[in-house]
Amino acid sequence: MTDTQTAATLNDVFGRAGTGPLSGVVIADFTRILAGPYCTMLLADMGATVIKVESPAGDDTRTWRPPLRDGEATYYLAVNRNKHSIALDLKDEDDLRVAHEIAARADVLVQNFKPGGLASFRLDYESVKGLNPEVIYASISGFGSKGGKDLPGYDLLVQGMSGLMSITGDQDGSPYKAGIAVFDVMTGMHTGMGILAALHHRTATGKGQHLDLNLMSSALSGLVNQTSAYVAGGVVPKRMGNGHPSLFPYEPLETGDGELIIAAGNDRQFRTLCDALGIPEVPADERFATMNNRNANREELRPILLERLAKRTAREWFEVLRSSGLPCAPIQDIKGGVELAEELGLDPVVNSGSGDRRVPGIRNPVDFSATPVSYDLAPPHVGESSALVRAWLESDPEH
Known part of the structure; x- marks a missing residue:
């Protein structure tokens, strides 16, 4: 048969x-x-x-x-x-x-x-x-x-x-x-x-x-990368809240009325972010010019970004950053996730x-x-x- x-x-x-x-x-x-x-x-x-x-x-x-x-x-x-x-x-x-x-x-x-x-x-x-x-x-x-x-x-x-x-x-x-x-x-x-x-x-x-x-x-x-950090790099990862051990900014950040996820995964995307925030001079600062430097100096960079993000709401920044091509997202509940998938035709x-x-x-x-x-x-x-x-x-x- x-x-x-x-x-x-x-x-x-x-x-x-x-x-x-x-x-x-x-x-x-x-x-x-x-x-x-x-x-x-x-x-x-x-x-x-x-x-x-x-x-x-x-x-x-x-x-x-x-x-x-x-x-x-x-x-x-x-x-x-x-x-x-x-x-x-x-x-x-x-x-x-x-x-x-x-x-x-x-x-x-x-x-x-x-x-x-x-x-x-x-x-x-x-x-x-x-x-x-x-x-x-x-x-x-x-x-x-x-x-x-x-x-x-x-x-x-x-x-x-x-x-x-x-x-x-x-x-x-x-x-x-x-x-x-x-x-x-x-x-x-x-x-x-x-x-x-x-x-x-x-x-x-x-x-x-x-x-x-x-x-x-x-x-x-x-x-994945967390176990690799230990077995290949000898590093024992620790809790970082919503932060990423290898990328910054790559986490929810406070805006004028709540958090917005911002994911700048490379130097080009960071420049796009800074242009959209109206601080195009920041990527020229040696402390923030590369991903390695941004990771090392994230506590100096964070307040600079938060100061600009505080000037608009999360929804407003979502529209601005999205239109500039930067990966970003609001934080939704499960209902919002299902509804978004429906809106996207999924x-x-x-x-x-x-x-x-x-x-x-x-x-x-x-x-x-x-x-x-x-x-x-x-x-x-x-x-x-x-x-x-x-x-x-x-x-x-x-x-």
Whole structure:
């Protein structure tokens, strides 16, 4: 059977109408909370058939409320569209048999149980590989499967232990976490990228493999210039509020009625800023002529800029600086961010599902010109597709 036929058959069985680039790929999703579900939702948007295996109690985030929409936690709704839920108690032999059948027929299995936690259910990589030799098996944990295998894998813990919180917050204040579970999201994207690479490799070689990911490694990679400062430069970064360790001005600055983000990332942009502020002589001052000098003398430069910025409002300066081509931005709330994306034609809000059950969410950020993503299915209720999945398992695997 061709890939096109496989995709069409799966779409017919599971009610997907899209023709995304991953149509025909079956993903067994044994994940919950955020990193794994975010990864599998992105892949589901791209056409993959994702079977979300939940306990009868459901994904933990179903209870993470408020906020709510029609009695459902918006946290859960954010990362679970386009999936089919089957409720299985892995301690029940009949349910465990169904879990094994799903693993045996899946192209990809993603799980974020504690390292070793699925071995007793014979759903660890080696066991699943015995059932499904070409399977791509992705494991997500907090701190890896070696010395950190017993550490709980919560994003907040990783934000603290990776060093992120040490560089977030006011210079003389307390460490702060990010406003989202940033490393869960980052690890979800890393997992998705790894799965796509492994699918490409399997197409070429016919071989599956085990992908092992953890939040701590994603965190250190995602801290980019800050971890590089230490490992390559021997510098331990510190909190700088909204300041940047290598660029100035590159932060929110006070205007006549509030803050405006100003990003002068090179000498040309700094000259543009000074011209717009009416102080064209400042870039000629040796203390401020180059980025290195501006960094070294930022406390001397700051009051010069603030004196000029105080003469107009943030909105007025935004218009002036924007028209001059200088990167700048107001600081908005989430509502303002969504509305700006709408104004820019980015169409940020999509509705998944149909009929009486249509759930708004944020669109997949990838636009494909030939194989667009789709939003056929609303986030499922617990076990909503149990009968459908069981019927698929009972069908001929080749049809």
